[in-house]
Amino acid sequence: MESAATLTRLVRRVFYRLVVPVVSIAAALSVSGVLIVVASGNPLEAYGAMLQGAAGSIGSLATTGVRTTPILLTGLAVAISFRAGVFNVGAEGQLYVGAAFATVVAVAPLGLPGFIHVLLALLAGFVGGALWVAIPAYLRAYRGVSEVVTTLMLNFVGIYLISYLIDPITGPIGERNASYAQSALVQETARLPVLISGTSLHAGLLLGIGLAVALQILLRYTGLGFRLRMLGGNPTAARFTGMNSSRQIVIAMLISGGIAGLAGAGEVIGLRMRLYDRFSPGYGYDGIAVALLANSSPLGVILSASFFGALRAGANAMQQATGIETSLVLIIQALTILFVIFGPLRGWVATRTTRRAGLTPGGSESAP
Amino acid sequence: MPLDPAFITDWGSAGIRLATPLILATVGGVFAERSGVFNIGIEGMMLVGAFTAVATSYYLGASADPAVISLLAAIAAMLAGGGIAFIHAFLTVTRRVDQIITGAAINILALGLTNTLFRAIWGETGRERVAGFPEVRVPVLADIPVVGPILFQQSLIVFVAYFIPIIAAFVLFRTTWGLTIRAGGDFPLAVDTAGLSVTRVRYAAVLFGGAMAGLAGAALALGAVRYFTPGMTAGRGFIVLGAIVVGRWHPMIAAGACLLFGAADAFQLRAQALNLGIPYQFFIMLPYVLAVAAVAGAIGRASPPQQLGRPYRREAG
Numbered sequence: 098m099e100s101a102a103t104l105t106r107l108v109r110r111v112f113y114r115l116v117v118p119v120v121s122i123a124a125a126l127s128v129s130g131v132l133i134v135v136a137s138g139n140p141l142e143a144y145g146a147m148l149q150g151a152a153g154s155i156g157s158l159a160t161t162g163v164r165t166t167p168i169l170l171t172g173l174a175v176a177i178s179f180r181a182g183v184f185n186v187g188a189e190g191q192l193y194v195g196a197a198f199a200t201v202v203a204v205a206p207l208g209l210p211g212f213i214h215v216l217l218a219l220l221a222g223f224v225g226g227a228l229w230v231a232i233p234a235y236l237r238a239y240r241g242v243s244e245v246v247t248t249l250m251l252n253f254v255g256i257y258l259i260s261y262l263i264d265p266i267t268g269p270i271g272e273r274n275a276s277y278a279q280s281a282l283v284q285e286t287a288r289l290p291v292l293i294s295g296t297s298l299h300a301g302l303l304l305g306i307g308l309a310v311a312l313q314i315l316l317r318y319t320g321l322g323f324r325l326r327m328l329g330g331n332p333t334a335a336r337f338t339g340m341n342s343s344r345q346i347v348i349a350m351l352i353s354g355g356i357a358g359l360a361g362a363g364e365v366i367g368l369r370m371r372l373y374d375r376f377s378p379g380y381g382y383d384g385i386a387v388a389l390l391a392n393s394s395p396l397g398v399i400l401s402a403s404f405f406g407a408l409r410a411g412a413n414a415m416q417q418a419t420g421i422e423t424s425l426v427l428i429i430q431a432l433t434i435l436f437v438i439f440g441p442l443r444g445w446v447a448t449r450t451t452r453r454a455g456l457t458p459g460g461s462e463s464a465p
Numbered sequence: 466m467p468l469d470p471a472f473i474t475d476w477g478s479a480g481i482r483l484a485t486p487l488i489l490a491t492v493g494g495v496f497a498e499r500s501g502v503f504n505i506g507i508e509g510m511m512l513v514g515a516f517t518a519v520a521t522s523y524y525l526g527a528s529a530d531p532a533v534i535s536l537l538a539a540i541a542a543m544l545a546g547g548g549i550a551f552i553h554a555f556l557t558v559t560r561r562v563d564q565i566i567t568g569a570a571i572n573i574l575a576l577g578l579t580n581t582l583f584r585a586i587w588g589e590t591g592r593e594r595v596a597g598f599p600e601v602r603v604p605v606l607a608d609i610p611v612v613g614p615i616l617f618q619q620s621l622i623v624f625v626a627y628f629i630p631i632i633a634a635f636v637l638f639r640t641t642w643g644l645t646i647r648a649g650g651d652f653p654l655a656v657d658t659a660g661l662s663v664t665r666v667r668y669a670a671v672l673f674g675g676a677m678a679g680l681a682g683a684a685l686a687l688g689a690v691r692y693f694t695p696g697m698t699a700g701r702g703f704i705v706l707g708a709i710v711v712g713r714w715h716p717m718i719a720a721g722a723c724l725l726f727g728a729a730d731a732f733q734l735r736a737q738a739l740n741l742g743i744p745y746q747f748f749i750m751l752p753y754v755l756a757v758a759a760v761a762g763a764i765g766r767a768s769p770p771q772q773l774g775r776p777y778r779r780e781a782g
């Protein structure tokens with residue numbers, strides 16, 4: 098009897114957690130379906146091909162995993178900042194700087210055992226990302242300067258900094274006389290292991306999943322997690338408890354930047370084995386979409402990143418089978434976010450859940 | 466040689482040309498931010514404007530005078546930019562959704578839409594030159610050495626961009642409209658108390674900003690290259706955000722920042738051939754670094770409109 102009630106409560110909670118993202122995705126797919134019809138295509142055929150390309154075989158599942166990995170990490174980076182009431186729009190730049198730091202360590206013939214070399218490269222990536230958010234974090238925490246403009250602008254500084262670093266003529270870590278701007282090859286000892294042989298799926302995915310679990314535990318069960326959530330949920334109350342808000346903001350932003358840096362490190366030592374110019378097609382911005390769809394829950398980020406990863410993995414198959422452009426995926430992604438933030442459904446969920454909990458519905462329409 | 470008059474003419478002329486789209490979008494962005502709405506979707510609105518302008522010019526073909534076509538293309542681009550801005554206004558002002566997230570979504574939407582439509586119209590490789598803004602050469606003035614060709618021998622849209630910041634500054638600081646817009650961002654309660662609608666003011670400013678971003682896209686696509694390539698705005702919408710900050714939310718100072726950024730960009734394109742010993746990437750970084758320095762207070766006090774980014778709620782004041 099007791100356990101049945103607990104189960105009902107759990108089902109209800111999961112239902113309310115999922116209703117907004119699932120309905121938003123369905124709405125986005127419907128609108129995109131209309132666009133496909135307008136372009137004289139067949140939406141069911143297109144989505145079928147997409148599903149086939151994303152999950153039809155071990156190979157396509159591996160591709161989905163590969164595409165999921167970077168946005169899982171940037172999604173976690175953005176989610177942790179949201180939870181602390183900070184908007185890190187700079188994951189893209191942090192990803193690049195993290196990738197560069199990891200590259201410096203990974204291309205060096207250190208003569209270390211593989212496991213340690215990989216760990217050092219990942220650590221370097223974390224440090225690089227954290228360093229890149231340090232100035233915005235300081236300005237936000239101690240000078241009251243909004244982090245939005247600073248983190249956003251530093252994205253581009255980071256991108257061009259990497260472009261300089263690996264420049265074949267002037268770059269300090271650029272491979273000389275290469276036809277592309279690229280770094281040297283990552284040492285064998287610094288490479289993330291491949292999970293399924295014959296595919297490119299690498300251990301970066303496990304790193305992301307492990308990190309998601311760790312962040313969930315951190316937020317839910319630790320003092321730091323409680324302080325960060327309080328900072329995000331009710332900054333005024335947080336101040337009245339006498340905690341050092343500035344310090345918590347800096348900690349949250351450094352963790353966020355570090356995780357974004359890990360995303361860059363993972364791409365270099367897991368997939369590409371070199372640092373390339375402009376290697377990220379906007380993973381940092383995708384992280385915003387991923388975090389938003391998951392309502393900033395670390396475990397939810399695993400699901401939402403997988404969804405966007407699958408969309409991307411399936412896009413090529415869809416184009417080959419039906420001739421519909423892969424950029425349709427971008428439209429689906431944007432529409433999903435717009436439906437999530439649009440809000441009527443969110444308001445409905447808020448009233449349903451708060452009424453049950455005996456609370457008055459609060460202003461829950463703004464997203465983070 | 467950098468000090469050669471021919472080099473300076475070429476550099477200055479390119480600098481002005483590159484600054485033009487930035488100036489147009491920046492003026493629009495200043496209005497939106499002054500009214501209290503942050504818009505990182507300018508990049509996407511520019512992209513949609515560029516696409517619409519080229520597509521309009523393409524479909525009108527040789528049916529009319531190039532000057533008429535470019536005018537119609539510019540109007541279409543402004544309508545398209547304004548249309549996308551309506552989404553931003555609706556979500557951020559009416560629904561009070563987070564402005565950054567909405568803008569980020571708009572950028573992705575714009576990229577997806579223009580990429581898809583581009584391929585639908587021009588196919589995989591197709592890139593067709595269309596009628597662009599006519600070149601204008603101001604008699605007498607264009608004959609002044611160096612300065613003449615830089616300032617007075619340009620595409621028509623460049624001359625539009627000369628006047629827009631001046632008009633914008635006048636409207637913003639010398640008219641009741643301007644006062645209302647500024648109050649919308651600094652003290653919306655005052656707008657409300659005066660019996661005006663904060664919602665309407667912010668909608669107007671955001672739609673104007675979108676239309677200007679659309680026009681900026683048209684300037685980018687029809688000013689020089691006269692074709693569309695996917696993602697052709699290439700981060701200019703974010704340079705615009707930097708220019709607004711560096712220009713301290715003043716249309717004329719911000720336009721000055723755009724000129725500086727345009728000149729840096731034009732120099733960067735030439736620096737690689739000059740072998741100056743300074744990597745060209747540092748010139749590209751300049752706008753972004755200056756923007757961070759500006760908000761950090763390193764180059765004078767630059768404080769944003771007080772309620773920038775915050776939805777207005779009557780009960781909250």
